[in-house]
Amino acid sequence: xxxxxxxxxxxxxxxxxxxxxxxxxxxxxxxxxxxxxxxxxxxxxxxxxxxxxxxxxxxxxxxxxxxxxxxxxxxxxxxxxxxxxxxxxxxxxxxxxxxxxxxxxxxxxxxxxxxxxxxxxxxxxxxxxxxxxxxxxxxxxxxxxxxxxxxxxxxxxxxxxxxxxxxxxxxxxxxxxxxxxxxxxxxxxxxxxxxxxxxxxxxxxxxxxxxxxxxxxxxxxxxxxxxxxxxxxxxxxxxxxxxxxxxxxxxxxxxxxxxxxxxxxxxxxxxxxxxxxxxxxxxxxxxxxxxxxxxxxxxxxxxxxxxxxxxxxxxxxxxxxxxxxxxxxxxxxxxxxxxxxxxxxxxxxxxxxxxxxxxxxxxxxxxxxxxxxxxxxxxxxxxxxxxxxxxxxxxxxxxxxxxxxxxxxxxxxxxxxxxxxxx
Amino acid sequence: xxxxxxxxxxxxxxxxxxxxxxxxxxxxxxxxxxxxxxxxxxxxxxxxxxxxxxxxxxxxxxxxxxxxxxxxxxxxxxxxxxxxxxxxxxxxxxxxxxxxxxxxxxxxxxxxxxxxxxxxxxxxxxxxxxxxxxxxxxxxxxxxxxxxxxxxxxxxxxxxxxxxxxxxxxxxxxxxxxxxxxxxxxxxxxxxxxxxxxxxxxxxxxxxxxxxxxxxxxxxxxxxxxxxxxxxxxxxxxxxxxxxxxxxxxxxxxxxxxxxxxxxxxxxxxxxxxxxxxxxxxxxxxxxxxxxxxxxxxxxxxxxxxxxxxxxxxxxxxxxxxxxxxxxxxxxxxxxxxxxxxxxxxxxxxxxxxxxxxxxxxxxxxxxxxxxxxxxxxxxxxxxxxxxxxxxxxxxxxxxxxxxxxxxxxxxxxxxxxxxxxxxxxxxxxxxxxxxxx
Numbered sequence: 001x002x003x004x005x006x007x008x009x010x011x012x013x014x015x016x017x018x019x020x021x022x023x024x025x026x027x028x029x030x031x032x033x034x035x036x037x038x039x040x041x042x043x044x045x046x047x048x049x050x051x052x053x054x055x056x057x058x059x060x061x062x063x064x065x066x067x068x069x070x071x072x073x074x075x076x077x078x079x080x081x082x083x084x085x086x087x088x089x090x091x092x093x094x095x096x097x098x099x100x101x102x103x104x105x106x107x108x109x110x111x112x113x114x115x116x117x118x119x120x121x122x123x124x125x126x127x128x129x130x131x132x133x134x135x136x137x138x139x140x141x142x143x144x145x146x147x148x149x150x151x152x153x154x155x156x157x158x159x160x161x162x163x164x165x166x167x168x169x170x171x172x173x174x175x176x177x178x179x180x181x182x183x184x185x186x187x188x189x190x191x192x193x194x195x196x197x198x199x200x201x202x203x204x205x206x207x208x209x210x211x212x213x214x215x216x217x218x219x220x221x222x223x224x225x226x227x228x229x230x231x232x233x234x235x236x237x238x239x240x241x242x243x244x245x246x247x248x249x250x251x252x253x254x255x256x257x258x259x260x261x262x263x264x265x266x267x268x269x270x271x272x273x274x275x276x277x278x279x280x281x282x283x284x285x286x287x288x289x290x291x292x293x294x295x296x297x298x299x300x301x302x303x304x305x306x307x308x309x310x311x312x313x314x315x316x317x318x319x320x321x322x323x324x325x326x327x328x329x330x331x332x333x334x335x336x337x338x339x340x341x342x343x344x345x346x347x348x349x350x351x352x353x354x355x356x357x358x359x360x361x362x363x364x365x366x367x368x369x370x371x372x373x374x375x376x377x378x379x380x381x382x383x384x385x386x387x388x389x390x391x392x393x394x395x396x397x398x399x400x401x402x403x404x405x406x407x408x409x410x411x412x413x414x415x416x417x418x419x420x421x422x423x
Numbered sequence: 424x425x426x427x428x429x430x431x432x433x434x435x436x437x438x439x440x441x442x443x444x445x446x447x448x449x450x451x452x453x454x455x456x457x458x459x460x461x462x463x464x465x466x467x468x469x470x471x472x473x474x475x476x477x478x479x480x481x482x483x484x485x486x487x488x489x490x491x492x493x494x495x496x497x498x499x500x501x502x503x504x505x506x507x508x509x510x511x512x513x514x515x516x517x518x519x520x521x522x523x524x525x526x527x528x529x530x531x532x533x534x535x536x537x538x539x540x541x542x543x544x545x546x547x548x549x550x551x552x553x554x555x556x557x558x559x560x561x562x563x564x565x566x567x568x569x570x571x572x573x574x575x576x577x578x579x580x581x582x583x584x585x586x587x588x589x590x591x592x593x594x595x596x597x598x599x600x601x602x603x604x605x606x607x608x609x610x611x612x613x614x615x616x617x618x619x620x621x622x623x624x625x626x627x628x629x630x631x632x633x634x635x636x637x638x639x640x641x642x643x644x645x646x647x648x649x650x651x652x653x654x655x656x657x658x659x660x661x662x663x664x665x666x667x668x669x670x671x672x673x674x675x676x677x678x679x680x681x682x683x684x685x686x687x688x689x690x691x692x693x694x695x696x697x698x699x700x701x702x703x704x705x706x707x708x709x710x711x712x713x714x715x716x717x718x719x720x721x722x723x724x725x726x727x728x729x730x731x732x733x734x735x736x737x738x739x740x741x742x743x744x745x746x747x748x749x750x751x752x753x754x755x756x757x758x759x760x761x762x763x764x765x766x767x768x769x770x771x772x773x774x775x776x777x778x779x780x781x782x783x784x785x786x787x788x789x790x791x792x793x794x795x796x797x798x799x800x801x802x803x804x805x806x807x808x809x810x811x812x813x814x815x816x817x818x819x820x821x822x823x824x825x826x827x828x829x830x831x832x833x834x835x836x837x838x839x840x841x842x843x844x845x846x847x848x849x850x851x852x853x854x855x856x857x858x859x860x861x
Binding site for chain 1: 463467469493555573574579581591615636639
């Protein structure tokens with residue numbers, strides 16, 4: 001059974017739709033800037049890719065909801081709404097009679113990749129802790145008069161799943177995946193599998209994260225993962241990654257479901273793969289064994305050969321080891337016959353749990369325009385990445401198939417293959 | 424035809440016991456594990472009781488003790504329960520097949536320990552408001568190990584490292600449904616051939632000031648501080664909230680034919696996964712059972728089983744007024760006239776609610792029920808809620824009964840519902856023989 005993409009949504013510092021973000025990439029504009037959400041004067045690392053002019057009420061169109069959700073959730077709901085709307089789901093659903101509407105709701109699934117490891121949310125307890133000064137009995141006693149009673153609900157990692165479900169009456173199979181960077185990518189893969197299994201006719205897949213917080217920024221720096229300023233994937237002088245934030249979302253449908261609705265088809269989901277190295281939370285192998293196996297698994301799943309791939313969206317997070325080993329993985333799979341490689345984190349920053357699915361929406365948009373955007377911050381290719389078909393200027397894909405690669409903590413890796421319909 | 428999946432290893436660390444045998448014995452005894460909280464000073468809280476894991480220091484350690492630095496309390500539970508499950512299965516990844524092993528876990532949402540939070544507050548928010556500049560000099564914020572422990576993938580990374588697993592890896596969180604969803608995901612991963620064996624389970628500990636606070640603020644936990652052993656009484660007319668527990672449960676899942684080939688002890692077939700979204704309200708369940716109904720029906724359909732094949736339902740049964748009523752209504756719709764022939768118990772009555780670990784531990788319980796033809800007790804049930812009176816609840820003493828198919832419900836905040844279906848291995852073997860003969 002063919003699975004098609006009928007809607008896509010995205011938001012990050014570089015723009016609020018896949019089209020705007022790809023425009024930014026093609027124009028060579030990076031959205032990385034000095035952190036504005038908190039004072040970084042004197043900080044060892046001061047740059048991030050923050051969504052400017054953040055207006056939560058406008059993004060989700062429901063002021064009351066903001067009491068129950070966090071910044072990351074706002075991005076996730078926004079992107080999922082856009083994908084669902086672009087696919088024309090609301091108009092179709094609203095026109096259905098009762099029984100057909102019930103069947104439609106139960107045949108629609110929702111798969112979300114959600115960020116974890118947030119620190120700021122716990123700071124809601126700081127006023128109470130300051131007041132109780134280490135006296136736990138006072139902490140317990142004054143709890144109800146000091147802390148928002150909805151605190152736990154605002155904190156739930158599965159909030160986007162819940163609220164997208166309620167907003168759109170989705171009652172089918174679902175998951176909330178909290179697997180660091182591969183979360184959003186696994187939401188795409190598991191959502192597509194639910195359609196293949198016949199558990200759902202259509203699925204909205206989303207991934208979201210908002211990790212730009214003081215503690216997170218400092219920890220990433222201490223772990224040696226943060227660039228001083230620019231994110232320069234595969235460049236000889238690259239010095240780390242830069243935190244981003246945002247979300248990506250896709251509407252995936254069985255071909256029959258899309259045809260029955262007369263939906264416009266943006267692309268086709270061809271296959272996905274996941275493979276971990278499992279050598280520790282922060283450990284990565286030099287030889288790129290994990291990403292190579294993830295790509296091979298995706299090719300096997302899609303019944304394609306490496307030569308069928310027209311362009312590659314690399315993870316390219318800008319850290320020396322991740323990029324070097326990713327280049328090794330791509331060399332292992334594609335050898336001397338490598339299609340154009342691009343990456344987007346140099347402009348979007350690294351939005352962790354959202355990054356894979358955000359890259360899927362951007363890869364699809366670029367491939368529909370038949371262009372692999374250049375990596376504008378690439379000055380000199382790292383000799384350790386020799387053979388990687390990446391460039392600072394745009395290139396033409398050799399086929400309509402795009403491969404997206406995603407890597408995360410724990411040595412986890414995921415890969416997805418899509419066919420892009422012409423824009 | 425769907426690839427069948429066998430459960431060949433079990434592990435558990437729960438308030439009822441630090442391994443499967445001790446946990447199972449306590450569940451049969453039917454004595455509640457609720458007690459005054461000892462993890463921290465909870466005297467000021469409206470609820471001061473919980474079901475805690477005892478003798479944490481006596482839990483088995485991984486051979487490489489340095490791994491513990493990367494983990495928190497719930498990861499400690501996970502390592503011990505997974506160790507038991509892997510040993511029980513008698514099989515582990517080799518260099519030749521470690522890529523064919525997966526690991527899928529349901530993880531808790533508490534990422535920061537209270538002591539670490541308190542340290543940041545004292546140094547960087549002495550008046551209650553964070554001064555980011557002061558974060559730079561604070562000890563916890565400068566401890567990369569604190570960061571590692573806080574990551575949602577800390578658990579899956581530890582387990583993969585400990586056992587040499589290098590295939591499909593994922594962490595899921597759908598609140599109280601997490602453990603069930605993790606095992607359901609693992610089932611699908613093996614079925615589609617993305618792995619041959621998966622270590623799957625869940626772990627959690629919210630018995631901490633911030634964890635308990637969240638539930639106290641929502642009035643979700645029982646305030647029966649004077650009768651902690653009876654605080655969790657699912658389906659009882661006087662129930663008034665859940666008893667917070669903690670722990671971990673793990674199973675080893677493998678393709679049925681490989682388990683048979685190597686002569687493994689098969690506890691049960693993990694036969695079906697049903698998964699639905701209620702899309703009603705965040706914390707409320709629909710009084711009609713809408714949501715859980717679809718999860719149970721999908722699990723049965725996925726397992727190729729009929730409602731009449733089910734002999735045991737391990738209920739989500741949290742002991743909150745709303746959950747138990749809604750779940751009882753769902754059972755009535757799913758089983759129809761036959762609802763009285765399905766034995767039901769909520770083992771949360773004894774060990775409390777293990778949140779993200781609950782569904783995983785309850786999968787272990789279902790496997791034991793099938794293995795031993797014994798149904799654990801729904802403790803503390805005196806006067807059944809009239810809205811639940813159509814259920815055949817296993818009261819007072821365990822029941823001897825062969826189980827053909829068992830269902831386990833896990834229903835989460837946010838409306839994610841998971842139902843797993845387990846089949847007696849003899850029933851599966853008979854089906855396999857019949858199918859082979861066609």
